[in-house]
Amino acid sequence: MVPTPVKIIIAGGFGAGKTTMVGSVSEIPPLTTEEVLTEASAGVDDLSGVERKTTTTVALDFGRITISPRHVLYLFGTPGQARFWFMWDDLARGAIGTVVLVDTRRLETSFAAIDFFERRKIPFVVAVNCFDNAPRYTADEIREALVVPDRVPIVMCDARDRDSSKLALIRLVKHAMTVVPAARV
């Protein structure tokens, strides 16, 4: 029997702990695969007058959790560089939703991810990765600083910790269940 795959995206700014979270909660050591893109498909560089076609490689980290014989969950860390954001659409298609990891020392690096998933109405939770030496804030302070609406859950987590990361995933799935469109319930 072939299990049905489901996906959760782990997003956030550079250094927010995406790869750490994928690794701590995955049942397999996190894997990295590479998507090779031609500059044309990357669509960002001006190629006028350039004869030689070059390729760009985007690394994608992912992990896996076998839910049951019928379902297998894949966790995909988003590529950090802004120029590869078009890939996020592919990743997010058909996904349960996204955990947006936030580093309180660099809140501004998570604005773009929050904006991306909000615009596309993809369910997401904000997971504040509590780094040892980072200042602590309350969920309300974070919510205000990130300007996320009340309906978006904010959880405190330690991306290095399996159970803590698992709780962030659980919170996301519960949140996604509340926003499943009525037509599909």
Next chain:
Amino acid sequence: MSAEDGWYDEAAGPLVRPYTITSGRTPAGTARLDLSTQVMTLRSEQEPAGLGPEHVAIVQLCRHPVSVAEIAVYVKIPLGVVRVLVGDLIERGLVITRSPSHNPAQAPDLETLQAVLDGLIKY
């Protein structure tokens, strides 16, 4: 063109340009294959003829269901190439696949979400 043939260098990566393996074909027609799409080889009586070494590697790897992303890692070929090759195998009836949902734009239904939630709580 596999690692064993010396066409893969640890530092430089594959020494064959990626789409040489697919004879220049790109994955346009197989875009429905998600990174998480499960691929499983169907049992066949005889060894299928006319397959490239990468096709064979995928057929052998997928005796149990394996995702497109994992195939790329284990067979050491880029994702776009995996999509083309798996597309070939689907056309020849050698593998079956299962994607996140029939309509790729659609999020999982409530029943699936409940199953994932129950599984995560037990995990």
